[in-house]
Amino acid sequence: MDSSMEGMLDTYLLETNSLLDNLDEMLIADEKVGTFSTDDVNEIFRTMHTIKGSSAMMEFNSISVIAHKMEDLFFFIRDKGIDYLTDEDRKDLFNLLFKSEDFLRGEVGKVEAGEPLLDNVDEFNGKIAAFMDRISRDEARGEAAAKGEAVPAEAPAPAAAPAAPAPAAAPAAGGAASIIPADDKAAVFIHISLEEGVGMENLRAFMIVNALKECDITFRAYPEHMDTDSATSQVIIESGFYLAFDSEDQAKKAEGVLPSQNHIRDYEVISPDEARKQVGGAAPEPAPAPAAESAAPAKQEAPAASPAAAGPAASAPTAASAKEAPKNAKTNGPVKQSLISVNLQKLDSLMDLVGEIVITESMVTSSPVLKQLPQEAYDSFNKSARQLRKLTDDLQDISMSLRMVPISGVFQKMNRIVRDMKQKLNKDVKLTLIGEDTEVDKTIVDAIQDPIMHIVRNSMDHGIEKTKEERLSAGKPAQGEIILKASHSSSEVVISCSDDGYGMDPDVMLSKAEEKGILTKPKSEYSTKEALQLILLPGFSTNKTVTEYSGRGVGMDVVKKNVESVGGNISIESEVGKGTTITMKIPLTLAIMDGMKVTVGDSIFTIPIANINQSFKVEDKDIVLDESGNEMIERMGVFYPVVRLDRFYGIQSSIDTIEDGIMIWVEASDKSCCLFVDELVGEQQVVVKPLPQYFNNFDLKGRGITGCTILGDGNISIILDVLGVYTAAVENA
Amino acid sequence: MAEAVNELDHVVTSEEAVDPNKIAEEQMDVRRCLAFVSGGLTMFMSTEYVIEIINDHSITPLPATPDYVAGIINLRGSILPVVDIRILMGKERAEYTSKTCIIVLNIDSVPIGIVVDTVKQVLDIDMNDIQPMPMKRQQKLANGMLNLEDGTVALSFDCQSLIQG
Numbered sequence: 001m002d003s004s005m006e007g008m009l010d011t012y013l014l015e016t017n018s019l020l021d022n023l024d025e026m027l028i029a030d031e032k033v034g035t036f037s038t039d040d041v042n043e044i045f046r047t048m049h050t051i052k053g054s055s056a057m058m059e060f061n062s063i064s065v066i067a068h069k070m071e072d073l074f075f076f077i078r079d080k081g082i083d084y085l086t087d088e089d090r091k092d093l094f095n096l097l098f099k100s101e102d103f104l105r106g107e108v109g110k111v112e113a114g115e116p117l118l119d120n121v122d123e124f125n126g127k128i129a130a131f132m133d134r135i136s137r138d139e140a141r142g143e144a145a146a147k148g149e150a151v152p153a154e155a156p157a158p159a160a161a162p163a164a165p166a167p168a169a170a171p172a173a174g175g176a177a178s179i180i181p182a183d184d185k186a187a188v189f190i191h192i193s194l195e196e197g198v199g200m201e202n203l204r205a206f207m208i209v210n211a212l213k214e215c216d217i218t219f220r221a222y223p224e225h226m227d228t229d230s231a232t233s234q235v236i237i238e239s240g241f242y243l244a245f246d247s248e249d250q251a252k253k254a255e256g257v258l259p260s261q262n263h264i265r266d267y268e269v270i271s272p273d274e275a276r277k278q279v280g281g282a283a284p285e286p287a288p289a290p291a292a293e294s295a296a297p298a299k300q301e302a303p304a305a306s307p308a309a310a311g312p313a314a315s316a317p318t319a320a321s322a323k324e325a326p327k328n329a330k331t332n333g334p335v336k337q338s339l340i341s342v343n344l345q346k347l348d349s350l351m352d353l354v355g356e357i358v359i360t361e362s363m364v365t366s367s368p369v370l371k372q373l374p375q376e377a378y379d380s381f382n383k384s385a386r387q388l389r390k391l392t393d394d395l396q397d398i399s400m401s402l403r404m405v406p407i408s409g410v411f412q413k414m415n416r417i418v419r420d421m422k423q424k425l426n427k428d429v430k431l432t433l434i435g436e437d438t439e440v441d442k443t444i445v446d447a448i449q450d451p452i453m454h455i456v457r458n459s460m461d462h463g464i465e466k467t468k469e470e471r472l473s474a475g476k477p478a479q480g481e482i483i484l485k486a487s488h489s490s491s492e493v494v495i496s497c498s499d500d501g502y503g504m505d506p507d508v509m510l511s512k513a514e515e516k517g518i519l520t521k522p523k524s525e526y527s528t529k530e531a532l533q534l535i536l537l538p539g540f541s542t543n544k545t546v547t548e549y550s551g552r553g554v555g556m557d558v559v560k561k562n563v564e565s566v567g568g569n570i571s572i573e574s575e576v577g578k579g580t581t582i583t584m585k586i587p588l589t590l591a592i593m594d595g596m597k598v599t600v601g602d603s604i605f606t607i608p609i610a611n612i613n614q615s616f617k618v619e620d621k622d623i624v625l626d627e628s629g630n631e632m633i634e635r636m637g638v639f640y641p642v643v644r645l646d647r648f649y650g651i652q653s654s655i656d657t658i659e660d661g662i663m664i665w666v667e668a669s670d671k672s673c674c675l676f677v678d679e680l681v682g683e684q685q686v687v688v689k690p691l692p693q694y695f696n697n698f699d700l701k702g703r704g705i706t707g708c709t710i711l712g713d714g715n716i717s718i719i720l721d722v723l724g725v726y727t728a729a730v731e732n733a
Numbered sequence: 734m735a736e737a738v739n740e741l742d743h744v745v746t747s748e749e750a751v752d753p754n755k756i757a758e759e760q761m762d763v764r765r766c767l768a769f770v771s772g773g774l775t776m777f778m779s780t781e782y783v784i785e786i787i788n789d790h791s792i793t794p795l796p797a798t799p800d801y802v803a804g805i806i807n808l809r810g811s812i813l814p815v816v817d818i819r820i821l822m823g824k825e826r827a828e829y830t831s832k833t834c835i836i837v838l839n840i841d842s843v844p845i846g847i848v849v850d851t852v853k854q855v856l857d858i859d860m861n862d863i864q865p866m867p868m869k870r871q872q873k874l875a876n877g878m879l880n881l882e883d884g885t886v887a888l889s890f891d892c893q894s895l896i897q898g
Contacts (some may be wrong), residue, residue: 602794692844694843
């Protein structure tokens with residue numbers, strides 16, 4: 001288990017425990033009635049199947065084996081219908097189920113405690129098999145048709161194989177020799193045997209095959225259809241699987257990759273001559289390497305598996321210790337289950353409450369009534385107030401962090417998308433992830449997953465050049481690269497996706513948009529930046545052909561919508577021939593921030609403290625006018641534009657002369673200006689609340705309004721977005 | 734065969750016993766509606782949209798919005814947009830008095846408040862009695878009209894149109 005599995009362990013424990021809880025509930029209810037409903041039989045079957053799968057994945061063999069057996073049992077029952085069982089059978093079945101549930105719980109408990117799991121589950125296995133035998137024999141007795149019997153009777157045998165009981169081992173020793181596939185074209189074979197008892201052998205083999213295929217190695221794998229035909233599992237357990245290569249080079253390459261793959265016990269390269277001899281000849285029992293190889297472990301297996309008391313002491317440890325060692329290493333500390341699922345709404349209301357507490361706290365501690373206290377009492381009040389402040393700060397931090405999850409979950413999914421598209425589109429692209437552990441609010445993660453996916457797809461599909469040659473002739477490395485990056489700035493999460501592909505040509509974009517008739521002003525008036533933003537409009541697509549993944553042009557406007565729904569914005573930079581970068585900036589909407597309250601007329605605005613450089617009084621003579629009468633003011637040798645908020649927002653204000661009001665010098669992402677307001681009210685921590693959904697249709701963000709907050713007295717203050725004000729008042733004025 | 738027919742008969746009669754009411758209900762389609770006055774017009778809307786009616790609430794104006802947006806209010810900790818339908822209907826702005834009400838609505842889970850002059854009463858109105866507006870195109874907010882029992886004409890307020898566009 002590598003480190004990536006560590007995080008999965010928590011999830012596994014949560015999932016398995018809740019499945020077992022459900023099972024418990026169901027069993028208790030059903031036992032009262034004395035039978036199972038068809039639905040419940042299906043449900044138990046599914047539960048066992050899930051536990052089997054996830055346990056096998058986590059390599060908890062004892063759990064997966066028992067779950068597998070139970071699954072088989074319920075497959076049988078499902079097939080025959082519950083009524084097929086006699087009353088006595090049912091009673092035993094309930095007992096067996098409860099016992100197996102306890103067994104699974106016990107093993108899961110061991111996983112939690114970091115203890116080694118049982119290596120030998122034969123005893124319990126035997127109980128299930130015995131019950132299975134009994135009910136299937138009942139069937140044979142009851143039904144004349146013998147055909148149905150074959151399936152259930154045989155079922156326990158392959159299922160038991162991972163645990164390696166004697167019967168399964170015996171045929172393995174004999175039958176392994178003659179499996180080398182008849183592949184005339186093959187120059188070299190590689191014969192791979194998997195570790196014993198890893199479970200789901202066919203899929204593990206398939207994973208190895210896939211890994212090799214991803215490295216551009218061409219070969220044929222035997223047995224075929226490993227991924228779909230679970231019967232091949234048995235074959236692979238007994239005699240491993242074969243890869244047939246057309247050339248030695250390919251085989252050499254594969255040899256290089258194999259050591260990095262999991263669960264391979266050993267592998268061996270077999271030359272064609274040797275192979276042919278084996279294929280052709282009658283496969284002499286002792287001589288050929290593969291036969292000997294697979295026979296040897298099988299023999300070793302036999303004593304280990306035989307539950308007879310004498311055996312285990314001697315040989316079981318040899319098999320077991322090898323596996324136990326890494327297992328102990330990875331679970332050195334107890335792994336206590338540390339996840340619970342909580343309704344997101346509860347977290348929201350907790351956040352709201354904490355926000356209100358923070359505000360109320362600052363209301364209480366800054367109350368003017370306190371000034372009337374005698375000095376001594378005031379001091380002691382302040383002391384307690386400081387303590388309270390520290391506690392509420394901690395409370396706030398913790399409640400904020402509750403909703404934070406690393407963005408890696410979303411990023412990792414992109415690996416898969418790039419991988420799939422790489423094969424489909426036949427492009428060589430690598431995905432680089434930066435800042436995966438950036439923590440982002442859960443709602444934001446949910447909202448940006450689709451946008452990111454879409455952007456990555458677009459980059460794969462349209463961004464990166466179609467062929468290697470095209471890239472090489474453009475002087476780029478043959479392999480394309482997509483970089484997904486996440487980082488925090490003071491109040492925003494910045495997520496960007498860059499590719500080093502074609503890049504977008506603003507002129508092409510403009511003519512395309514003109515063709516579609518979605519331009520809102522003459523073509524010549526569009527800046528490069530605006531031209532690139534055209535891709536975000538509904539109904540815009542630069543690609544002529546619609547592909548499976550993208551290209552209908554419905555995507556980017558949806559992306560924009562999604563990002564804006566969480567209060568973010570999206571921008572595009574692109575250079576022809578160099579590539580494209582799409583950047584999403586999303587505010588931490590739930591943030592509690594420090595704000596400066598200012599009044600303009602009757603309105604109270606809140607300006608984030610982080611954006612404020614300085615506030616100062618000015619005189620009329622300090623104001624400089626430009627040719628069109630715009631006001632400017634000098635600060636530290638640089639002239640900054642003055643934005644009068646009352647005029648900007650059309651608010652009635654009694655203060656018009658520069659001397660009566662106050663100037664606030666603000667700065668956001670290298671853009672700086674001075675805001676002229678009536679009065680400073682004071683500093684306060686505020687909970688940022690998004691504006692109601694109703695206002696999504698009005699471009700308030702473009703006018704510098706991003707949210708609002710409720711003040712201590714119940715009034716609402718509007719939070720200014722300095723960058724938005726600057727853009728609207730200075731750049732687009 | 735005869736039995737089956739009998740059974741069928743039986744079913745029919747039992748249904749008939751219930752039917753008169755049912756048919757009447759279906760034909761009537763009576764809904765509870767809230768009647769209010771805005772800009773001299775009596776209007777009504779189905780109570781299923783109405784959450785509550787508040788008055789004497791201070792409205793914080795929101796800059797950079799169309800003038801029919803009165804602003805936002807703090808409704809027990811949540812921010813609610815408020816629209817003055819008087820202005821939306823192209824009428825003069827009126828001073829807000831103590832009689833001025835905000836009707837809090839929930840339209841397709843979009844919460845919104847509307848400013849009205851006064852709220853009158855809750856009526857049972859048969860939806861089938863509502864006549865279409867003769868001049869459809871010029872109406873922004875009304876989608877039907879009706880003669881009330883006291884002789885006044887009331888307009889059916891189209892809640893959906895508030896949140897569209």
